Amino acid sequence: MAAKRITFPGHDGSMLAARLDLPAGPHLATALFAHCFTCGKDIPAARRIAARLAAMGIAVLRFDFTGLGHSEGEFQNTSFSSNVDDLVAAATWAAGEGMPPSLLIGHSLGGAAVVKAASMLSGIKAVATIGAPFDPAHVTHHFNDALPAIVRDGKAEVSLGGRPFTIGKAFIEDTGNGVLAEVLGDLKAALLVLHAPRDAVVSVDSAAQIFMAAKHPKSYISLDDADHLITRAEDAEYAAEVIATWSARYVNRPLPAPPIGTPEGVVRVSEADKSGFLQDITSGSHVHLLADEPLAYGGTNRGMSPYGFLSASLGACTSMTIRMYARRKDWPLEHVGVDVSHDKVHAQDAATGTQEKIDSFSRTITLSGSNLTSEQRARLLEIADRCPVHRTLERTSHVNTVLAD
Known part of the structure; x- marks a missing residue:
């Protein structure tokens, strides 16, 4: 797998910092990944999910929303709608590079954003949400105490995860109007909802609301005891495997022509865990296997030796x-x-x-x-x-x- 650093203009012209995780073998499909509220493209969950999908032939474009991470712009001037517009800008850039996205993946508030973005983009065949809120306004509970000051002064500085952020009044007003029921009811793509029942940040009730509001085809997968940020490697890897397997039913991933002299194509092995022995094995566009060693020999016993x-x-x-x-x-x-x-x-x-x-x-x-x-x-x-x-x-x-x- 190769990761390329790129930039592209966001919704307001600010240059957004991104990473494009490319498969080592044939490029079979493209996905956009939207990170969680005030997070970034490089959090462990985003990196691990992108790496596993790339090993399965799916290129992943993940980027920092305007004003976050290494992207330009002022976070205080952003909103839920601007995040959606950034996703549209990312899809436009990818299409211009000859790799139009057909899969959208969103984590937490990013999950709500990809649902909304799917209604504005053509060619989207599948949408996957991870720990997403049904109502984007849910994020305001992180700074309830600051809401009066934001409404009164137009903005206020809040502490989120130990870091200072300035939240503008436009963000509050915009998320309050961002209920997804109507968009979900008219979604033209297959939907996968992944959520942990014990998620302490976004209740699993949101997953139920998202699922019920959408029409078929739709699926729900429990992430069991994963935390909201999907910090454990095994949870991120599980989510990636589920997304890749599920999306294969809806995203066209044509089998590439085999190289001359290798009629059965190339079997590719890619290390999935440098601290252990887990290996991704791919052959063509639809065959994905795991190789590993037993626990007694330092492996995780997740695949055959x-x-x-x-x-x-x-x-x-x-x-x-x-x-x-x-x-x-x-x-x-x-x-x-x-x-x-x-x-x-x-x-x-x-x-x-x-x-x-x-x-x-x-x-x-x-x-x-x-x-x-x-x-x-x-x-x-x-x-x-x-x-x-x-x-x-x-x-x-x-x-x-x-x-x-």
């Missing part, structure tokens, strides 16, 4: 080879099952630097079909040894195969 994938390759190839032969012969084979075990442990081998050249696989094949003859079963067992992966492994490995009763 490298040797696990090796065994899976042998088992899948064996089953496919048997099926192709039985289909060609029109034999009454109803089901194939293959159990594979391997006596190596990748983490141990990597740690010891073993030079052992011979591996031993045990393969148990189950053939179901009441009308299969003993001769047919024996022949299918012979055919198993013609599996291309089997032949590849046998050049340096022994594959021991038995037929299950």
